[in-house]
Amino acid sequence: VSGVRSLAAALLALATLGLLWALWVEPAPEPAPALVFESSRQCAECHAEVFAEWETSWHAQSWTDPEVRAQSNDFQNADCIDCHAPRPILETGLGNRVLPRSTRRVEGVDCIACHQRPDGRMAGTVDNDSVACRPVASRELLDPQYCAGCHDQHGTVQQWRASRFAVPGPDFKNCIDCHMPWRDGDPSRGRSHVMHGGHDPALLRAAVELRGTRTDGGWTIEVENVGAGHNYPTDERSRASDLFWRPLGSTGPWRHLFRFRNPYRFQVGLSNTELPSGAVHESSITDPESAAGVEVALFYKLTPHWTDPERPDPERETTAVHRLELRP
């Protein structure tokens, strides 16, 4: 009998504890109603800082940028639409080529393109059912394959795989380490969504080094890809980087020395001269006018064309990456 009493007392105590627990415990959050995202502007409501960063990014301008409009003939070249207004990456799957969308194209490569999952939830850094976008922690956001759907069209991710930056170890860096760094270097502040690249002079300067040495009767100029985990330049065939020189002290026109670029398909006879990660390219200046010294400069161009191909004006039409004055 005492055993039965003890059991009953224990059960009663347990029930009381359970009741107290139930009263004390914070109720589970109500799941948020499923929200269909029709525009990335909806994201700004909660993610104002990220949205503001993205709005200044080239991803946001991938549809509206006048340069793109001109080169794609106002997107009459429909092949450009796939990557300039893509459907969600996770809809086509990691590493697969993205598909073009018919709506809200002006939003370019937007929040939805990178974060929307096929189930309507958003790929993010935490699981949370209680907010409108119902994020799901998604490690794949860190994966270079995420970028590959567009950026590997011209082999950028493959170039990274072949570089020292893809080898696990102290040098390892993937796409987001350079292109989406921590805000103010602080991981607790999350990653920047400005996603800077070839438009950023600081990033360009960190990618390559320019050196020159005196050699028999002339100069040897070296360009080394020291910092980019892919070719320099990479990705788009419209990108080019040109090496120029002129006699030291001259303010006259620059003289072309070498072009780093992967040509368009129809440019029969041209070959790919992009500089792979870690590679060095040597050029020689043997012109007698260089004897008293030379000024050498490496420029970066967003389009391969010069206003006047006979007299290219890099100062006006490009970004200067490095300049060098060499004296005998």
Add this chain to the structure above:
Amino acid sequence: VKRLWPALLVVSACDGGSGTPPPVTLLAARTTYGDVVARNLARLDAELAGETVQPEAIAPDLEPHVLGLLETVAHARDALRGIAAEELAGLGGAAVPVLARELTDRGRDLETRRAAAEALADVGTPESLEVLLASLEGARTAVERDNDLYRVCAGAVGRSDAAWLAPRLSLCLKYEIDHLTVVHLSDSLARLGLVSGLAALFVVVRASPDADPREGRLEPQLEPQALERPQAPARSQAEIVLERLRVELGCADWNELARLWNDGVLERLPPPPSGPRYEREVWRTVARLGEWQLRGVDDARFTLLQQRETAAAILGQALSDADVYVRLHSAQCLARMGPRGRVAESALIAALDDPQVGATAAEALGRLGGPAAARALAERLAPERGLELRTACARALGALAPEDLESVLAPWLGDDAPLDLSTAAAEALLRSGRARPGSTVEDAAVRRAAAGLTSGRVEPSTCEAALNAWLATRPEPAELLAQWRALGERPVPERLAARAAWIETWRASAQSR
């Protein structure tokens, strides 16, 4: 316990009515797709297996004989040359391995290599033509083009009437920069039923003689026999080909010729290329649509959109392939093919319900569809359909401009409709001229398109183009239209804002009238 407790509560309260709401499904249920491309390639490979000649070892006594004949063709006087060429051709496929080797041997003198190219064309078997074609396709770099052999190959291969050459010759034309070779390729394609080289021929005709430094430098005896005036430079030869086509197809001028092709007036064109070997080449090209790199896809797409009915029917079948990229790019090919691809209309209508390809199928129907397509597109404007598809259908309907377009699109012009859809509907009505002048529908369309100029949320250039098209049909005073045109000279975004304001003024004035 704290972690388990909510679960216990859920279990205890298991009434099926709580928990996370069901996920939003972005994609509709998939239709069943299959390995259409692989299956057809396997079928055609099996069908053609009996016709394929396996390369044989060269008979020991044949090789010196072939080389001797080739030497005669390359270096002897005309009479002997003709006899030797005839005898070489008579050897048929047995001579191909030796001729192929001689053609591709860079150590050989050019005359012998040219003679080998001509002899391969005379033999005319699939194997000999394959050698010529591969030689032409491979000649892309300056080193490979340090002589005129690629041009001789183009002329030689063009003498064949083998339909299966058409897709690969089409691709050669895409990259060709030598004007005379452009003429050879365009001429060959026309003889195979594809008048797809017209644009390239027009480029050659319009080019000044200075634009083609190689013009007129070809030795007369090397000119392909297909061209009637062997010594004429590329531009004259292009004119000859265009003129011959004009006469053959009964056109008043070259522009009519271009219209026949671009508008797909198929009954007036020569018979299209066909046959199992041609179909296999088309299917092989369709298979390339599934490649990851767009370079290969773009080549395949270019090749396919230069084709005609047979290829269009194949592209229609490919819309059921399991590979989404094959389906997507097949629909794109048909869109770019335009009216020549109308045999695929019903397949495209079925593809409207493909969640990933539907919008592209709608675009294609806008280019080639008839009344059935218009009905199918209108049905898919319904709210239960995805916004991507509805928007694409509205645009496509604008291109088809069915008579009932106003009533079909009017429900989607309001502020309660999704912005992309209402803008697409407005553009469609204005471009097609199907909105009755002065009607509330017309006003709603104009208002919506004008809002799109400055909203920053839809594509302003298409709104502006639609307003331009609409104004061109309005009986407005000339000075009013001149104002609108003058605003077009301003830079963006000032131009768009000014034009939006102009439209608002116009609407106010129209309403008061």
